[in-house]
Amino acid sequence: MTHPGFAIQRSVALRSESDGAVGEWILCAERRSPKVGVLSTQARLVVEATRRCLAGIERPADDIIGLSLGTLCGANDVAERCLQTAHATGIADVSASWYATGLPNSTTGAVASMAGLRGPNLTLLGYQAGLDAIIMACRILRAGRAHCMLAGGFDIPTGGEVARLRNAPSLSHTGTILAGIGLLLLANRTDGADHLATVVGWSYGESAHPDHDALIDSAIRAVSRTATSSPPTRHILSPGLCGNEYLAATCPIRLVEALTAHGESGLHAFIVEGDGLRPVCLVVDIPGSSGSSSGDAGEA
Incomplete structure (x- = not known):
């Protein structure tokens, strides 16, 4: 028996300004989380996109929504800050919150905590990871491990990262490298239910x-x-x-x-x-x- 496919119920895309500036309007208002501590810019972006994607949806107490995200840069800016500080003035000046929020999968963990997502939590790395993350979300739904999945990709490259990326042969001739997120809310398709695609x-x-x-x-x-x-x-x-x-x-x-x-x-x-x-x-x-x-x- 063939699978009827996976419904895209909601979609959100948020982008930086044309000059690369990340405006507050695409970031969540909170700068700290009770469980995670200081929120990185990446986490604030994905939290805001998640809230917009779930806005108006009635969530039962036992809902299981997972998160599958792909990123190329992850939270490299936080990791670099840790290394630069340790090298310049010593490890004692490295904040524990920097380490906790500088790991590649730290953003998905922070977002799941902020949004109360109790399903699977994945972080994939690479240029094509945003598309890979959507496919992984579909596989999780097909396996019955979640009621819904939020899936997509995000990146907020720093100035140093942009400079390094431009030295890579594949990106040397690209246009403007900007920050952004594309996010989908996916579920197993049910005939007759509203969906975007x-x-x-x-x-x-x-x-x-x-x-x-x-x-x-x-x-x-x-x-x-x-x-x-x-x-x-x-x-x-x-x-x-x-x-x-x-x-x-x-x-x-x-x-x-x-x-x-x-x-x-x-x-x-x-x-x-x-x-x-x-x-x-x-x-x-x-x-x-x-x-x-x-x-x-x-x-x-």
Whole structure:
């Protein structure tokens, strides 16, 4: 029996200013958490996106919502601060909260604590990790480990990180490298329920330059075996070739943009590829009307 797919119930995209500044309007108001302590900028961004994604949803006391996020930079700015301080004035001047919030998975932990999320909690690393995180969320739902999953990608690169990334061959010719997050609320699809779109399937390629037709066909047949009358709209994303670059958040943000665009119904294939990356494809079916659920594609 084939799986009916996974419903995208909500979507949120938040981005920095065009000059790279991260405005307070895309960050949660709190700067501290009772359980976590000082919140990093990354955590404040993801907490705000999470709250917007869950706004207005009635959550029963026994709900199990998980969080699956991908990031390239993680909380490197906090980790660098720890190392620089230890080198300059000694380990005694390194705050314990810096260490706790400088680990790659610290953001997802802080967000789960702030939002009361009791489901699985994952952090994936890499340029394509935002798309990988969405796929992992679908797998968790299929396994019955959560009622819903929040999934997507985020990155807030510091000035030093941007400079280093521009030295990487794959990103040397890119446009502006900005901060942002793309986040989806996913659930197992139920016929008749309102949803923005359906995740039809996904696939991974082996070569750095895959056959797109084969990759898409494999994605479509991997979960639902849906027969299609017309080819999907393709969104080919590669480091340095995406215009404004949001790193691991690039593909999730582009997906949210497709969900909130008018006249973009039908199948959409999102493919992330590039030198050193294992190609990954996600196919989404966007209906002609998205029901009562709404996406928030806010942009400064």
